[in-house]
Amino acid sequence: MVSRTCLITGANSGIGRITALELAKKGFNIIMLCRSLEKARPVRQEIKQVSKTGHVDLVWCDLASQSSVIQAAREVNDRYDRLDVLVNNAGLYIDTEQYSPEGIELTFATNHLGPFLLTNLLLNLLRKGHQPRIVTVSSEAHRWDRGFIFDELAKPRSYDGMKAYGASKLANILFARELADRLAGEGITSNSLHPGVVKTNFAQSAKTLQGLIFGLMRPFFISPEKGAETTIYLAASPEIENVTGLYFAKNRPKTPSAAAQSQYNATQLWALSEELTQVKKHLATV
Template identity: 75%
Template sequence: MQSQLCLITGANSGIGRITALELAKKGFDILMLCRNLDKARPVRQEIKAVSQTKRVDLIQCDLASQESVVQAAREVIDRYDHLDVLLNNAGLFIDKQAFSPEGIELTFATNHLGPFLLTNLLLDLLKKGQQSRVVTVSSEAHRWNRGFHLNEMARPRSYSGMNTYGASKLCNILFAKELANRLMNDGITSNSLHPGAVNTNFGVGAVSLQGLAFKLMKPFFISPEKGAQTSIYLASSPEVNKVTGLYFDKCRPKTPNSDAQSDFNAKKLWELSEQLTHLKERTALVKV
């Protein structure tokens, strides 16, 4: 039997690092997709030291850049013939508005469009895996969002770091939900999760009042070890082999807000994401 392969974005720090370490201990081959290779290489060695299989790979990927995502997907497809778990873990919080290389609001581009594109480009590998799973790290911050303004996601009329982050986390839940529906007949599950309020370097560069309040609360947050537990559970537990389309908190299903439960929102977000990522054209390029 082939060993199980888990691809984790943002595996070099925070809950991504802990998740990679624990899954490596469980016997998974680990594929790290990280933006900064210099920071990722020492972590790769750390994971390799505890790995049962000693197979820990590293590919550069900046989720904010669609060209980078396409290049990373090509490398994954060139190196591997299957994928068992895709863990969309990496995320971004910024308190000053910025834009991706494609001119899309950076938080939305990084937290939603990057994982959306990566997942779709790797679907053929997932279909060749064993009881394959897509796990997407969202957040209870999705409840911060006041009204789902889909037409403003790429170019907001006004900017708030907290609101924009919350909206991107709402997109994570909607994406996981719609993906579950689309893969129902392929034997691939798709779930999202809230890791908890975790004390990591996430959002460390924020300087606004909201960002400073976020930093002041950090000593009261849970450890990355605790924050990674639901990701590890959804990636590896036999209890969720056939569970799909749900949002989890503390390893249990939880009901997200009404916007995140909407099939209409999920379908419209998917259509917009296909357009913004030029999905059909980029899928064709990767398959050539």
């Protein structure tokens, strides 16, 4: 049987690294999409040592930069004739207001627009995959944002790190569900998940009050191994082969917030994301 191929963003640390390691043990070919090649190279060797197939590829990508996402998608499309699983795992939290090369607030650009663009540019490879799945890592932090002010997602009037992160995680769930609807009948599933509050380097450099609270609570967070369980389940379990459009926690469907269930939010977010990424134009070049 031909090995399945899984692309994981942010596969060099945290739950992305554990996800890559465990899927490699299960016989998946792994594509690591990482921003820091220096940090990713030793992890690639670590994954190769446990891999059943020995195939662990590494592609550079900064999800905050749309030109980087387009180039990475082009490389993957050139190297592979199919993709079976896409795990949108990478994400960030930042205290201070920062902007992407395209002039978009960095949290929204990295956590939502990057995965939105990457996923759309890899859909043709997924269409050729075996039981193809798209898994998007969100968070219970989506409940921090009860709804969007759509014209402030890209350029907020005032910046709050927690609010921006919550909005980006709400966007993850809406994107995964809308994607499931749009792919209905094509055999590609799309689900999102909450990994739990995981002990990783996430928000470790935060200097606000919220960041300090994160630091104090960190000893009580779950391990990356525990945090990766639901991602691995959604990527590989035969139990959810035809399950799509749901939000999971601890390997079970969970009801997200009302804002995450809003069709209006999903439709508006998709339209805004298409506009901000010019994805339809880029599809012709990848």
